[in-house]
Amino acid sequence: MSILIAEDNEAQRKYVSALLERNFPDSLPLIEAADGAAAVHAALVGKPRLCILDIQMPELSGVKAARSIWKELPETRIVFWTQFPHEIYINEIRKIVRSFDPPPTYGFIHKNNPEARFLRFVAAVLEDGADMIDPAFKDSFQRPLLTEFEAEALRYLALGLSNWAIARKCSLTQRGVESRLAALYEKLFPEHSGGTDAEAFDKLAFNPRTRAFFEALMRGLINADELSAADSDLRGWIERERLRYLDHE
Numbered sequence: 373m374s375i376l377i378a379e380d381n382e383a384q385r386k387y388v389s390a391l392l393e394r395n396f397p398d399s400l401p402l403i404e405a406a407d408g409a410a411a412v413h414a415a416l417v418g419k420p421r422l423c424i425l426d427i428q429m430p431e432l433s434g435v436k437a438a439r440s441i442w443k444e445l446p447e448t449r450i451v452f453w454t455q456f457p458h459e460i461y462i463n464e465i466r467k468i469v470r471s472f473d474p475p476p477t478y479g480f481i482h483k484n485n486p487e488a489r490f491l492r493f494v495a496a497v498l499e500d501g502a503d504m505i506d507p508a509f510k511d512s513f514q515r516p517l518l519t520e521f522e523a524e525a526l527r528y529l530a531l532g533l534s535n536w537a538i539a540r541k542c543s544l545t546q547r548g549v550e551s552r553l554a555a556l557y558e559k560l561f562p563e564h565s566g567g568t569d570a571e572a573f574d575k576l577a578f579n580p581r582t583r584a585f586f587e588a589l590m591r592g593l594i595n596a597d598e599l600s601a602a603d604s605d606l607r608g609w610i611e612r613e614r615l616r617y618l619d620h621e
Contacts, residue, residue: 373398373399373420374402374419374420374421375402375403375420375422375423377402377403377405377424378405378408378410378411378434379453380407380428382406385406388424389404392424395491395494396498399421399422399498403415403418403420407430407431408425408431408434408436409432411429411437411441412441415441415445415448416445419448421448422449422494422498423441423450423451424450424494425438425450426453427456427461428454428455435452435468438450442476447476449477449478449497449501450476450477450479451478451493451497451504452480454480454482455482455484456592457592458592458593458595459512459592460523460592460593461592462513463593465480466517467517478503479496479505481506485506493506515559516559519552521552522559523593524542525538525542525552525553525556526584526593529553529584530594530599533606537613540613541606560584560587561583
């Protein structure tokens, strides 16, 4: 039996390692990794019973590392220990967990929790096989999951792409894009969806595309790193589409 701790901040990694050594002596040895890729390699070699993964790490995020570990070792229990509880990561974790049958055991906790609560989380996941979610993020784990298109579309909306451009990029009709965006808007702000007394006013008062960007930003469904990567990926595609458009003019 062993526990793996993956954290790129050395001081935090040593702190958690010492804490676990004192409180879970029967689950030693401790395996340490300084990035996501090293965590996957160490897990596949050491086959730990529990992995504690930071979410934002070099080489490979904790979420992507978890996907790789569970693919080979689905019985491994994982606690996501993070300073960045953005819904973009929560959404992805939920989708990964649902892709397994039976679903793997996991926990999700913010780094600012006191030691006692962190240790209770670890004990529940490691010893009891219980899923544990930080109470501060219960709502985020209960919201409707975004589809792959919806998560991608949020980035395109934030980068200013029109429905025509999104349709071209996703190989859809513009009507298909409009329908999918309407479903996305209902998930993001259901209080402004149809069937309410304020429906007519809301349609006049809100630009749903801009409102969707605001909601996504506030909930952490998009972030600067994701947008920067998406913008870089789009540059080549936009230039090719521009040339095709000009050729047909």
